Ligand SMILES: CSCCC(=O)/C(O)=C/O
Ligand SMILES: [Fe+2]
């Protein structure tokens with residue numbers, strides 16, 4: 658189940674809001690200008706399905722969103738523990754990159770095909786952590802200060818939509834704010850998700 662938690666940006670000692678009610682999550686995010694949708698999922702798709710299978714399964718939804726929003730590039734980013742001996746290094750580098758607070762000059766639209774990840778939206782004087790899971794689409798408006806945690810043992814596949822040809826470009830704020838807040842694994846464990854924790 659998707660989860661939204663809000664704290665003051667000074668730290669997580671005081672929880673302002675915690676909800677896993679999709680309607681409340683949608684309303685809260687809408688008030689922040691953040692797009693949130695739940696798409697019907699393809700149960701038959703393996704968690705680590707390759708990009709061709711993901712494009713085949715979600716083609717109609719991808720085409721609709723691309724036509725609506727004028728995206729020029731759509732890709733699939735997946736990280737799953739498995740037979741790839743390069744997984745630990747790739748996972749560590751990917752996690753470290755997105756854990757740094759940053760902005761983009763384009764909207765950040767992501768659809769979770771499988772697994773989970775937490776987006777932390779630093780808006781005004783609050784931090785909103787959105788634990789996204791399979792079937793969730795999140796649209797972070799351009800210029801929004803945020804970071805993302807995939808956990809110590811990432812296991813997710815996401816569709817990424819871009820308006821620029823050069824794909825992911827982030828501007829890092831240099832802030833260490835991410836270190837003050839519960840990470841993906843703490844949030845997921847508190848929410849009954851154990852699948853991507855290191856064992
Ligand atoms: C879930 S896709 C990887 C995360 C990403 O692209 C990003 O910019 C996070 O802030
Ligand atoms: Fe980002």
Ligand code: NI
Nearest residue numbers: 699700701714
């Ligand atoms: Ni299907």
